Amino acid sequence: MRGTHVAAVEAVPEHGSYLFSVADAFTNEREAILVPCEAEPGVEAWLNTCPHEDQRFDTGRGAAIRDGELICPKHGSLFDACAGDCENGPAAGSSLRPIDIEVRDGAVFLVDDGYTYLHEGGLDDDDGPSSTSHLSF
Template identity: 40%
Template sequence: MASRRAVASIEDVPTETTYLFTLRETDTDEEREAILVRNDAGIYAWLNYCQHYTHIRIDKGSGAEMRGEEFICENHGAYFESDTGFCNFGPCEGAYLNEVDVAVEDDTVYLTDDDYEFVRAGPIESDATDLESKSNYKF
């Protein structure tokens, strides 16, 4: 098991939206975003990319919309179950989000996934000179 890194205290993970953080893939050094989702059964972590178009982020920096124990990709209207990552409605219905392993101990959420290293709370720091289109169509 990888050395654990504290991601957030349980108090920092909201119940009505998602908590965004940045990871680094251990094999490639590529930074990726992930979200923590809290429900009555616990706290779960998923990579922050919709399965309809995987370059679209679910949490764009202000939390994903929640309806009960589901969170929503506002770009496509896809609904994801917070505890399984399963898309039960929308254009990627039947797909699953990519899980990130976390554990909760002593009121703290720890990253326990060997594939990633914790970088920081919040989104990937963007390059101000990146002028690439973020639409689904590449120009």
């Protein structure tokens, strides 16, 4: 069998996203999301960054999705969750960066030769609590 197991299809929220981390061919760590899609295979995978500006769709609480469209939290542009295209707002004319996946027996597998699966969740998920305090100990 080809690919690395990412998640069960049922782990992808109906109105949100499933966050996971990958490394690209240059070993740069990146975040990716699985989102629900009405077209087969029922989910799609995209890099977790708006192509218009460096803005994460899913910051650890799930991406905002409405009526089959992924919403950029920074400028409100809407991206088709299945095709990745944007036809409105500041990101009009741009497309999400895809990650190749396959769905087999209810599970999602990463099959993109340009990426290696690292782990579930985002890149900063295991750094412990964050703080905006200027105090140090």
